[in-house]
Amino acid sequence: MNEQGPDRTLIEVAIERLSADIVSGALQPGRKLLIAELKKRYEIGASPLREALAKLSSDGFVVFDSRRGFRVAEVSQADLEDITRVRKSIECEALKSAIANGDDEWDVGIVAASARLHRLAVRAREADPPTGTDVERAHRQFHTALLAACDSPRLLSLQQLFYDQAQRYRAVMMRQWHGLDEAAEVHQQLADVVLSRDVDRACSALSEHIDLTLQSVYPEGADGVRPHTNAEPKSRRNRQLA
Amino acid sequence: MNEQGPDRTLIEVAIERLSADIVSGALQPGRKLLIAELKKRYEIGASPLREALAKLSSDGFVVFDSRRGFRVAEVSQADLEDITRVRKSIECEALKSAIANGDDEWDVGIVAASARLHRLAVRAREADPPTGTDVERAHRQFHTALLAACDSPRLLSLQQLFYDQAQRYRAVMMRQWHGLDEAAEVHQQLADVVLSRDVDRACSALSEHIDLTLQSVYPEGADGVRPHTNAEPKSRRNRQLA
C-alpha cells in the first residue's frame, strides 16, 4: 500500500531528492557520490540514480568524471561570479524581449507574483511563519513572471538553469536572513521599474538585483572567502533576497 | 581480439554515433527513437543508450517525454531563429571578454585556426578533397579560438552547446555548398576585425556572421527576423559557412 503520490518515475524522485540535498547542503560541495551509498540513502536502485546524477551534472549541481564517478559540484566565489555574470546577460536579454512582447497577462502575472511576496511578509509578521520553500517558491515565481513574455524558449530555459545554480548560494544567504518585509519591498520596486517598460532602467535594475546574491554571500569581493564563513555582515542592506 | 580504439565508454560511443546520425539527418527530425531498434542499429545495450539519449536531450538534439520515450528534436525556422538569437547574445558577450583578456596565445590561436581553413581551401583546389568532418572540425576550432580567451566557463560551454545545435542546420546548408575559398576569406576577415580589438565592430561582425546560417537556410525570413544588431547581408552569396 505504498500510495506515493502522482506516480512519478524513480528518476524524477531521485533528481528531486538529490538536488534538494545538494542545495540544502546536506550533501556538501566536493563530496563523492557513491552509487552504493545513495542506494541505501534513498532506497532507489542504481539505474535511476545514475540517470538522475547524469541529469544533475548537466544542470551543474554535480560533476561527472568518466569511470571515476560523480561528486557534488564545488562552490566558490569565482563560480558565483560566473553565474552572476551570465545571469545578468541572459536575463537582461530576456527582459528586453519580455518588455517588447508583454501583454496584459504579463503585467498581471508580475503584479500577482509581487503580491504573493508581500503576503508572505505579512504572514511572517503575524505568527504564521512561511517555510523556506514557500518563500523560495514565491521568489522563483516572481523572477519567472518578470520574463514570462519573452518569446525565446532558450533564453527562458537558461534563466531557469542559472537561477537554480544560484540557489545553492541563495540558500547560504537566506540561512542568516531576516527582513522578508524589505525583500518584498525591493521586489516591488523592481516590478515597478519593469512595468514602466523603460528598457534601460529595467535592465540595470534587474542587473543590480541579480548582483545582490553575490554581494551578500561574498561581501568584500576578496578572493578566498568561503560562503559560510559568516564574517560579520556588512550591513542589513546586503541581506537581501536576490 | 576486439581492438576497438582508445577505450571509451559505451555511453560515449552511443552519444557520438547518435548525434552524428541526427546531425547528418540519417535519423530524421521527429522520428521516434525506439530503444530496441537502436540496440540493433548500434549493437549497444539498453542502459548506455538510455543514458546517451538523456544526455542528447539535455543538449537539445532529442526530446524526451517521460514514460513515452525519446524522439529526434524537430527543426524549424523558428527554432533556428531562436538558436541564432541566443548565439548572438552569448557569443558577443564572450567576445567582449575575450578581447579584454586576450593575450599573445589567443592571437596565435586565431591566426592558426584561420590558416587551417585556408589550408583546407587550398587542398580542395588541388585534388585532395577534405572531408566534411575535416571542414567542420576546422570551422569549429576557428569559432572556439575566437572566444578562447573569455574567462567565463559558462559562456564558453554555452557557446559550444548552441554551436552544436546550429550544426544540424549548418549541415543542410553545406550540402548544397561550394566555395570553401570564399568561406576561408570571410573567416579571415572576421578574424582581422576581432584581432583589431575594436569591441563594437568585432561584435557586430560576429553577429552578422552568426546570422549567415539562418539566412542561408531560410533565405527569405517569412516571419519577422529582428536583426538585433546588424544591417543586411552583403550580396546574395548566402551560401556561406557560418
Next chain:
DNA sequence: CATTGACATTTTGTCGATAAAGTTAAAAAC
C-alpha cells in the same frame, strides 16, 4: 626513504530479465 609492482578491494559500466506503463486492435454496447 621514495618508488615500483603485484595483489586485494572497491566502484563503475554493462547486460539480460522482468514488472509496469503505454498503445493498438478487436469486441461489445449504446
Next chain:
DNA sequence: GTTTTTAACTTTATCGACAAAATGTCAATG
C-alpha cells in the same frame, strides 16, 4: 455508426548480477 470496454501487444523503467576499470595496500627493490 460511433463510443466504450476489454484484451493483446509494445515499449519503457527498474532491478540484480557480473565484468571491467580504478583505487588502495603493502611488501620488495633500488
